Amino acid sequence: MRRGTAWLRNIVSGQVTAGGALGRRWVDYAFLAAFFLLLLLAASMSDVFFTQRNISNLLRQIVTNGLISLGMLVVILTGGIDLSVGPVVAFAAIVVSGMVERQHLPLPVAIVIALSVGASAGVFNGFMISRFKLQPFIVTLATLGAIRGLVYVYSETPITPQDPAFRTIFGTAIVGPFTLSVLIMLVAFVLFQFFLNRTTAGRGIVAIGGNEEAVRLAGINVRGHIMLAYVISGLCAALAGILLASRLGIAQPSVGAGFELDAIAACVIGGAILGGGGGTVLGTLGGVVTLGLIDNLLNLFNVQSYYQQIFKGVIILVAVLTRRKE
Amino acid sequence: MAETDFLLMRGIRKSFDGTQALKGVDFSARRGEVHAIVGENGAGKSTLMKILAGALQRDAGEILLDGKPAVIRSPFSAHRLGIRAVYQEFSLVRHLSITENILIGQMPTTKWRWLVDWKAAHKLAEQKLAEIGFSGLDVRTLVASLSVSHQQMVEIAKAAVTQPRIWILDEPSAVLSQDELKRLFDLIRRLKEASALILYISHRLDEVFKVADRITVLKDGELIGTVRPEDTNENQLIKMMVGRTLGEFYPARANKPGAELLAVKALGRDGSFTNVSFVLRRGEILGLFGLVGSGRTQVARCIFGADHATRGEIRLNGELIRPRSPRDAVHAGIALLTEDRKRDGLVMSCSIRDNASLAILPQVSRWGFLNMRERDSRVTAEVRDLSVHPAQIGRLVRQLSGGNQQKVVLAKWLLARAQVLMLDEPTRGVDVATKVEIYRIISDLAQKGAGILIISSELPEILGMSDRAVVMREGRVGGEFQIAQASEESLLACAAGVVQ
Numbered sequence: 117m118r119r120g121t122a123w124l125r126n127i128v129s130g131q132v133t134a135g136g137a138l139g140r141r142w143v144d145y146a147f148l149a150a151f152f153l154l155l156l157l158a159a160s161m162s163d164v165f166f167t168q169r170n171i172s173n174l175l176r177q178i179v180t181n182g183l184i185s186l187g188m189l190v191v192i193l194t195g196g197i198d199l200s201v202g203p204v205v206a207f208a209a210i211v212v213s214g215m216v217e218r219q220h221l222p223l224p225v226a227i228v229i230a231l232s233v234g235a236s237a238g239v240f241n242g243f244m245i246s247r248f249k250l251q252p253f254i255v256t257l258a259t260l261g262a263i264r265g266l267v268y269v270y271s272e273t274p275i276t277p278q279d280p281a282f283r284t285i286f287g288t289a290i291v292g293p294f295t296l297s298v299l300i301m302l303v304a305f306v307l308f309q310f311f312l313n314r315t316t317a318g319r320g321i322v323a324i325g326g327n328e329e330a331v332r333l334a335g336i337n338v339r340g341h342i343m344l345a346y347v348i349s350g351l352c353a354a355l356a357g358i359l360l361a362s363r364l365g366i367a368q369p370s371v372g373a374g375f376e377l378d379a380i381a382a383c384v385i386g387g388a389i390l391g392g393g394g395g396t397v398l399g400t401l402g403g404v405v406t407l408g409l410i411d412n413l414l415n416l417f418n419v420q421s422y423y424q425q426i427f428k429g430v431i432i433l434v435a436v437l438t439r440r441k442e
Numbered sequence: 443m444a445e446t447d448f449l450l451m452r453g454i455r456k457s458f459d460g461t462q463a464l465k466g467v468d469f470s471a472r473r474g475e476v477h478a479i480v481g482e483n484g485a486g487k488s489t490l491m492k493i494l495a496g497a498l499q500r501d502a503g504e505i506l507l508d509g510k511p512a513v514i515r516s517p518f519s520a521h522r523l524g525i526r527a528v529y530q531e532f533s534l535v536r537h538l539s540i541t542e543n544i545l546i547g548q549m550p551t552t553k554w555r556w557l558v559d560w561k562a563a564h565k566l567a568e569q570k571l572a573e574i575g576f577s578g579l580d581v582r583t584l585v586a587s588l589s590v591s592h593q594q595m596v597e598i599a600k601a602a603v604t605q606p607r608i609w610i611l612d613e614p615s616a617v618l619s620q621d622e623l624k625r626l627f628d629l630i631r632r633l634k635e636a637s638a639l640i641l642y643i644s645h646r647l648d649e650v651f652k653v654a655d656r657i658t659v660l661k662d663g664e665l666i667g668t669v670r671p672e673d674t675n676e677n678q679l680i681k682m683m684v685g686r687t688l689g690e691f692y693p694a695r696a697n698k699p700g701a702e703l704l705a706v707k708a709l710g711r712d713g714s715f716t717n718v719s720f721v722l723r724r725g726e727i728l729g730l731f732g733l734v735g736s737g738r739t740q741v742a743r744c745i746f747g748a749d750h751a752t753r754g755e756i757r758l759n760g761e762l763i764r765p766r767s768p769r770d771a772v773h774a775g776i777a778l779l780t781e782d783r784k785r786d787g788l789v790m791s792c793s794i795r796d797n798a799s800l801a802i803l804p805q806v807s808r809w810g811f812l813n814m815r816e817r818d819s820r821v822t823a824e825v826r827d828l829s830v831h832p833a834q835i836g837r838l839v840r841q842l843s844g845g846n847q848q849k850v851v852l853a854k855w856l857l858a859r860a861q862v863l864m865l866d867e868p869t870r871g872v873d874v875a876t877k878v879e880i881y882r883i884i885s886d887l888a889q890k891g892a893g894i895l896i897i898s899s900e901l902p903e904i905l906g907m908s909d910r911a912v913v914m915r916e917g918r919v920g921g922e923f924q925i926a927q928a929s930e931e932s933l934l935a936c937a938a939g940v941v942q
Contacts, residue, residue, distance in 0.1 A: 314812045316803040323796060326789035333748060333786055334800040334854065335772025393791035 144387075146438065151402065154409060162416045170412070175298045176363060178408035180205070180356045181378045182301045182401070186308050187352030188379040189400045193312070194345045195325040195392030196245060196252035201353040201379060202372035203263035204237050208357030210267055213275040213367035216282055223282055227358055234354020235347050237263060242346030246339040260376070267369045274368045277361070286362035297359045304352070309397040321345055325392020381428060382407055385435040406431070447506075448473040448639055449494075449608060454503035456489055458844070458871055463489045465663040466503070471656075473607075474637040476630060478644065478654035481683055482901060482934075486663040487643055491610045494641075495527035496520035524607035528597050528614060530734075536586040541567040543585055544600045571595075574602045574629050591618050598629070609633060609640045615649055616735060627653055645733050645938055647676045659683055676940055677931070684901055684930035691878060692906030693885040699726035699909060702760070703893040704776075704862050706745065709754035714740040715917035718754070722862065722893040727884065729908030729925075730897045733937050737917040738897050739781060742864045746778040747771040758862070772801055777860035779851055781867040781897070787851045788839050795821050795835040797850050801858040824853045828883065845876030852883065863887060864895040869903065881907060901930040913937050 158165045184201050191198045208230040215226035237259060244255045277283070289296040312318040320341045323331045332338045353375075361367040384390065385406055386399030407428065414424045447470040456464040464486045471477040479487045492498040494505065496517040505512045507523060514520050517527075534543050541564050542549070550562040567581040576595045585593060594614065601609065611630075615623050630640055630653060644650050650657060651671045659666040659682040666682050704722040709715070715737035722728050732738040744751040747765030756763050758774055765771040771778070780787045788797050798821045799806065806817040821835050828849045830842075839850055848868070855863060865884065869877045884907065888894050898904050904911050911928055913920045913936040921936045934940075 314814060315810050316807045316812060317810055319796060319799075319803060319812065323789045323792055323800060326791040327786065329786040330789050331800065333746070333768045333778065333780060335767075335769040335858075336800065336803070337769055389791075393789075 147402070147435075151406060154406070154413070158409070158413050158416075162413070164416060165413070170416070172295065172298075174408055174412045176295055177411065178404050179297045179301045179363075180360050180375070181382060181407065182404045183304055183352045183356040183359070184375055184379040185382040185400050185404050186304055186397070187349030188376070189383050189386075189388060189395055189397065190308070190312070190321060190345045191252070191349045192380075192383050192388045192390060193321050193325045193392060193395050194342050195328065196342065196345065197256065197380065197390065198241065198346060198349045199253065199256040199376045200237060200241060200259040200263055201349060202375040203260060203267055204234050204350055204353035205357035205360060205372035205375055206267045206367075206369055207237070207263055207270070208234050208354035209361035209367040209371060210271050210275055210369055212358045213277040213282075213361050214271060216279045217275055217277045223279065223285075230358050231351060231354045234350040234352075234357070236350070237353075238347035238350025239343070241350070242343035245346065246342040271369055274366050276366045282362055283365050286359050287365065297363060300355075300359065304355075305397055305401055312397060317341060317344060325389075325395075328392075378407060378428075381432050384432060387439060403435075447471065448508060450506040450509075451490070451494065452504050452506070454490060454493060454505075455501045456486075456493060456498065457501060463663050464493075464500075467660070467663070467665045469658060469665060471639050471641065473639055474634055475655040476634055476640045476642055476653055478642045478650040478657045479660060480644065480647070480650060480657060480679065481660035482899070485660040485683070487660050488612065489663075490660065491527065491612060491641060491643060494520070494608070495525055495610055497527070521604060521606075524605075525610070526601040526604060526606035526608070527610035527612065528594075528601055529612045530616060532593055532597050534585045534593060534597060534600070537584060540571075540579060540581040540583055540585060540588075540596050543596055544570055544581075544603055546600070548603070567599075570603050571599050574599055575625050575632075576629075591622050594618060595622070598626075602629075607638055609638055610643075611640065612643045613645065613734075614642070615644060615646060623649075647679060647938060647940060650679075651676070680931050680934055680940075684934060691881070691902070693882050695909070697725055697727060697885075697888045697909055700724035700891070703758070704745070704895075705757040705760075706741070707755050707757070709741065709744060709751050709756065711740060711744055711749060712752050715914070716753070718914070718919055720912045720919070720922065722895055724861075724893055725888050725891050726910070727888050727894045727896060727908045729904035729911035730895055730914065731899070731901065731904045731911055731933050731937060732914035732920075734899065735916075736914040736937065738914045739866055741914070742778055742866055742895065742897060745771070745862075746776055746864065748778070772858060772860075775859070775861040777801070777855035777858055777863050779855060779863070779865045779868060781870060783847055783851050788847060790840040791838065793836050793838055794825060794830065794842075794850050794853075797839050798824060798835070798853040798857060801854050820857060821853070824857050825850075828853055828856075829879070845872045848872050848876065848880065852880065856883075856887075860892065862893050862895070864897065866897040867899065868896060869898075869900070901933055904933065905930060915939055 164170050184205065188198055188201065211233050212226045212230035215221045215229055216223060241256055241259055244250050245252050286297050291299045294302070312322060320331065320336050321344070324338055324341055328338055357372070360371065382403035383395060383400050385403035386396065386401070388395030388400065410427055410431065411424060414427065449471045451467065451469040454464050454467045467486070467490055469490065479491070481487045489498060493500045494514070496514045496519055499515070505514060512523055514523065535546070544567045545563055550559045550566060551557055552559045564581050568577070571577050571579060571581065576599060579592060579595070585596060588596065598614070614626060618626060633640055642650070642654060654671055656668055656670055657679065658668045659679065661683060701724050702721055703724045707719050709718045718741050720728065730738045730741070740749060743749040745756055745765070747767045747770050750766070758776070763774055765774065765776070784790065795818065799817050802820070803812070806813050806820065818835060825833050825835055830846050830849045830853065839847055842850065868884070869880055872880065884894055884896070896904065896907055905925060905928065908925055911923045911925060911933060913923065913933055915937050920939070923933065
């Protein structure tokens with residue numbers, strides 16, 4: 117039976133990829149219980165919650181944070197942090213829209229350009245952090261501001277892409293029970309689970325956060341791995357930005373403020389340890405869904421957004437308090 | 443009154459990870475004496491002193507001060523009892539000035555209680571330094587910019603401010619120049635006159651004879667005896683420190699050293715060692731002995747590419763190599779098992795599987811994708827060979843005992859099939875049974891043709907395992923011995939620079 121419930125436990129915990137302390141399983145079960153309680157509460161208090169329309173809305177809304185959180189998880193696993201994801205989302209959104217709308221480039225080309233913008237941000241962050249041993253917090257704080265500035269340099273005004281293909285493909289196209297964007301996110305979660313567990317780079321990244329020096333002395337290229345983690349984070353944020361622009365039908369240069377906090381929150385709720393040494397893809401998915409669920413519910417009950425923020429803050433603190441090591 | 447025991451430690455026991463560091467030590471000392479504590483590395487002298495200073499908690503035993511039981515739960519409670527320790531590792535705040543470090547927690551204030559009176563503070567700090575005979579330093583200097591020996595002085599001054607009744611000086615002379623050493627001895631004399639008790643730990647026996655009133659010898663966690671310097675001599679003391687026979691501990695010697703494998707010639711690294719040369723043959727175990735700080739670990743780190751040598755050359759199978767990173771070294775077939783597995787040997791938050799496969803990830807993958815079955819079967823086989831317990835490769839290494847953790851580190855390098863295996867303190871913090879197993883594994887490897895370099899502070903280990911021994915002293919090679927002609931006394935004397 118242990119095997120039977122293992123996957124459940126892992127949805128909210130950090131046991132498979134990097135592992136949490138044994139003997140603290142009750143924490144994972146408690147999280148799972150709280151999660152289902154929340155669902156139950158939602159269903160009993162609101163008639164609209166379990167409608168197809170609301171669920172598909174909920175899923176579409178968590179795509180952005182889901183993708184960013186995956187990238188953030190990889191960075192956190194190396195023991196770092198990436199504060200610059202918000203403006204990267206905006207940059208990718210506005211670049212993809214601009215390329216389509218102003219330069220009249222074909223959509224695939226525009227997407228590739230937008231993604232490479234995100235990758236470049238990652239290369240820069242990763243280079244500064246791994247080559248010069250700067251603190252990730254400081255480096256990405258600097259790029260957080262700088263990239264936001266670059267976004268406005270590119271376009272002070274919002275861009276509304278008229279290309280119908282752009283809007284339909286990621287915005288409204290339906291694949292099976294999901295929209296395409298939701299499917300992309302789900303595939304990304306599967307890919308990341310695979311990446312972190314079954315590739316040399318993934319195992320290297322997980323180990324680096326646990327003990328960077330031990331990994332270096334095992335003959336692994338630590339710099340390269342750290343670099344890769346930030347590039348992945350940049351790519352994820354850029355992809356999130358492209359999907360967001362497509363869903364909203366407009367790219368605002370101001371979009372993405374505070375996104376880094378939601379992503380960090382999702383990872384932490386899912387059991388990731390800032391500074392490295394813990395965190396899982398499934399846990400992060402749990403964190404993303406939990407945060408999305410809270411937003412969705414409070415919206416259904418017409419609770420104003422600042423209460424949502426207070427509520428989220430409390431959840432994050434509860435999550436880290438219960439996972440605290442003695 | 444001076445003859446009664448001011449400090450009494452009775453039946454002190456302490457074990458780490460199942461290794462007994464102190465096996466019921468009874469130790470006593472008086473006011474107004476300098477009491478030296480000597481012994482080999484791992485004899486338990488630091489552990490005993492750390493228990494007195496509150497940095498470690500004893501498993502059993504009691505401590506009496508002036509005949510009254512003393513409760514020492516933390517360094518802080520030790521301070522309140524007037525016990526101060528000055529360790530080799532400093533406890534200074536590097537980015538603050540000397541003044542702030544000396545007066546930490548008791549900075550003088552102006553008549554407004556919340557304002558620091560800097561003028562008075564600097565004056566007070568200068569005065570404190572002068573009191574202990576260490577004047578001549580600008581108290582406004584940041585500690586980070588001081589030389590190590592000056593930092594040591596500040597450390598001592600910081601302790602002196604609290605006027606302790608018991609001083610613990612752990613290798614205080616290791617970083618001091620001759621002139622500074624004289625000043626330290628002057629200070630010790632004055633502290634003694636003020637009827638403080640000074641516990642003096644040192645490897646340098648000549649110093650011990652100069653400064654101590656009594657000398658206590660520890661060995662393998664037991665107190666061997668307490669002697670007066672006028673009743674003994676250095677050679678006798680060394681015999682007390684090492685006097686033990688090699689039992690069935692070590693595997694029978696059957697190594698057949700073959701062709702030259704690793705040759706180090708005039709290797710040097712600025713600030714840590716100079717002109718180090720030695721040769722390691724296939725199928726040979728070479729011991730590298732030296733006291734802490736003699737540069738032996740740095741030599742290994744340079745061969746491994748973790749640090750960079752600034753002079754000299756390294757040849758592997760006759761070919762010049764210049765490892766720029768551990769990655770280069772691992773590719774060349776050189777492995778280094780580091781002395782502190784928790785710090786840089788293991789990823790504690792990861793599993794046995796992850797740790798053991800860390801150095802062979804490229805070998806068990808194609809295009810960056812891991813062949814999980816291949817990895818797991820290799821790891822499982824190695825873990826079974828080394829009888830790691832529990833033999834579940836998904837287990838986190840954090841949950842293993844010290845001995846099993848060490849086997850996992852060993853497994854990592856055995857899987858990598860290194861031809862040169864450098865082992866830095868391979869049995870530190872390992873229980874006796876595992877020690878014997880590790881010795882057998884090392885011996886097997888040598889017989890299969892690997893070249894093995896054992897770095898150790900444990901003389902029996904060097905003598906029991908190696909075919910030859912190189913002794914380092916203060917960053918240089920002090921001597922090279924065929925094991926048949928070496929003894930613990932001769933190696934220790936060479937390492938400590940004592941002429942027999």
